[in-house]
Structure formats: structure tokens, C-alpha cells
Amino acid sequence: MRGPNRYYRCLGYREEPEVMELTRPPARPSYLHRVLQIVERELEGMGLTFFVTWKLDVLPAYGNHVVAIVMGDEWSQIPAYVDRVLVTFKCYGIYPQLAARPLRKPSRLNTLLLLRHLRVLAHWLPGALRYSGRLLQGWLRGKSLPPIYDLPLGYGNQQALPVLPIEERPIDVFFAGSVAQGFPRRFWSPYRWFPSPKRLARLRMLQVLETLQQRDPDLQIFVHTNARFVLNALEYGLTKPGEVLDTEAYSQTLMRSKICLAPRGTSADTFRLFEGLRYGCVVISDRLPRRWFYREAPVIQIDDWQELHTLIPALLRNTQRMRQLQQEALRWWQTVASEEAIGRWMARCIRRRLSEISTASSEAVPV
Incomplete structure (x- = not known):
């Protein structure tokens, strides 16, 4: 049985999840707040729970109704709970990428970027191996893992203003x-x-x-x-x-x-x-x-x-x-x-995953 969607912020390890009231304007301009308003418009009454978090190891709840939105991990790590939620959206990616060309364009900066990339890989590798093992298990069982999507940062300190030529x-x-x-x-x-x-x-x-x-x-x-x-x-x-x-x-x-x-x-x-x-x-x-x-x-x-x-x-x-x-x-x-474009895209991703689960469930029911 479906019901209202719920939205929470859980950005600290000792605090209870904070309810996000999407109908109230935020204290400062918030890209994600507006994006989630679009998501709510597109998916109203689906009974979903959204957690906006920095945490990579734990969420307050799990299940095929939970959507994780990971905001603050600059190490491109894979959250430990990706196989326990409906879908995960994550800023800063899930695969470390060397956004430089140290061999074609050698410089001190590109050398330091390469060294930092190796450090990031060291943080990323344990979670990546764990995730690869789960992918293999799912493949052997004929099941796919919930998807992870790259989410843009958007704006952080900006008002909506008329554009000057x-x-x-x-x-x-x-x-x-x-x-x-x-x-x-x-x-x-x-x-x-x-x-x-x-x-x-x-x-x-x-x-x-x-x-x-x-x-x-x-x-x-x-x-x-x-x-x-x-x-x-x-x-x-x-x-x-x-x-x-x-x-x-x-x-x-x-x-x-x-x-x-x-x-x-x-x-x-x-x-x-x-x-x-x-x-x-x-x-x-x-x-x-x-x-x-x-x-x-x-x-x-x-x-x-x-x-x-x-x-x-x-x-x-x-x-x-x-x-x-x-x-x-x-x-x-x-x-x-834009908030409209990303909100509608997130809603499409969620609908697609729900459809996959529904199709898999119907195929598993014996005739």
C-alpha cells in the first residue's frame, strides 16, 4: 500500500534524522531542496523514503522504498548499503577518475594530482572489491544490484537572478x-x-x-x-x-x-x-x-x-x-x-527501478 513520500537529512552520526519540509522555503538557496520538490511532484504518493546523507556505512532504514542521496564524499567511495536500498544517487562519483593528464602534460600540479589519485584509490578499493563481490553473487543468482547514479553538485551559494547579457x-x-x-x-x-x-x-x-x-x-x-x-x-x-x-x-x-x-x-x-x-x-x-x-x-x-x-x-x-x-x-x-531537469531525471531513474522490481516479482510468482 502506497502513501506519502518522506524526506530526511541525516548528516551526523549522533543525531536523529531531521525531517525535510519541502513545502517550507529553506533558510538559504538550496539546489537539492528545489530538486526534491520536483521529485515529489513527479512521484507523489509512492510511499518512498529519501535520506540525504554524508554517511557511507549506515542509513536509518533500508528496503525497496528507500532512496539514498549521498552528498559529501570526495573520495568517490561506494556506499556499503547500495544493495539494501531502492537506488542511490551520489555526488563526486563512485569511480575515482584522474582529471588530469600527467604524462601528456607533465607539471608539478599534475604530479601531485596523480599522487592524490593513488591515495583515493587506496580508500576506494576495499568498498569496490566488496561491491564487485555482490555484483558477482547477483549475477550468479540472476539478480541485478540496485543502481548508483552520479548526481551533479548544483549551486551552493547563489540566488535566482535575471541573466545579464x-x-x-x-x-x-x-x-x-x-x-x-x-x-x-x-x-x-x-x-x-x-x-x-x-x-x-x-x-x-x-x-x-x-x-x-x-x-x-x-x-x-x-x-x-x-x-x-x-x-x-x-x-x-x-x-x-x-x-x-x-x-x-x-x-x-x-x-x-x-x-x-x-x-x-x-x-x-x-x-x-x-x-x-x-x-x-x-x-x-x-x-x-x-x-x-x-x-x-x-x-x-x-x-x-x-x-x-x-x-x-x-x-x-x-x-x-x-x-x-x-x-x-x-x-x-x-x-x-537545472533543478527541473535533474528532478525529472531522478524520478525517471526511480520509476525504472520500481518497474524492474515489479517485473522480477511477477516473473517469480508461479502460474
């Missing part, structure tokens, strides 16, 4: 975000010799922007850096006044920008990439992993932030190219990554 935007280049500060003084510290790829990529990017500004004082570059992950700082009140851009300031400034720089963080997936494309900016990023939603994304991917020396001036001189990229960005957002 790119030629009317006064800011040429935009970056706002955290940069790991400081440098280990101890000679033997591994972080002195092997800094995080995030730190190296973003500091390299900022050095290039400084050089571009010196070369062309009329270039309008907006940079706002801080030492905290902005979403956590805003969510938990960990920030001091002016330390990070609040949602309104961030949104207004990004909408007034032509080019949005989206360097990698701990992983290659970043909220800023989606935010830039949503606003019709020209987005430049590091190499991206091979996820289904990135296939047609109009993102300019580079191997080294030194490429900005020639790339940014060339783009700003080519108004027609900038307009084309803006239109492609807005089209991609609406058709691939």
Missing part, C-alpha cells in the same frame, strides 16, 4: 573562494614538499591574475579569497563579517562578471562551475572527470593556469565567441543541470 557585465574575471593559507615552516613536514593540489592550483591561478592586472590595469578582475569553505562558514556561523561573501553579494558580483574561474578544490567537482554556467558566464576550469552531465558542458578546460595569460585576453577580444558561450551555458543549465 555578457556584453553588459562590467567585471571581466571573477573568482571567490577559499585558498589554503600559510606554509609549513618545518623542513620535514610532508605538506611543505607535497602541498594539496587545491592550494597549488589556486595559488598558481592567483599569480597569473596578478600578472594580467599588472600588464593591463584596465582589466576588471574581482578576487575574494578566504581560508574557509564558504558553505560551511555560512551554514554554521563560522565566519567573521567580510571574511566570505554572503549569498547576495556573491550572486550579484558573479552575475556582473563575464568570465568565472572554477579551479579545482579537494576534488575536480566544484559548486562554482555550476554557478557560473547557471548565470551564463564563460567558465574556465581544470580538467573535469568523465561524468554524464559534463559531456556537453560548455566549459573551457585547461591543463595549467598559466594558459590564462593568453586565454583571457583572447576571449575578451572575441565578443561573438563570448555571446555563443553564454547561450550554450544557459542552454546546458536548463536542459541538463
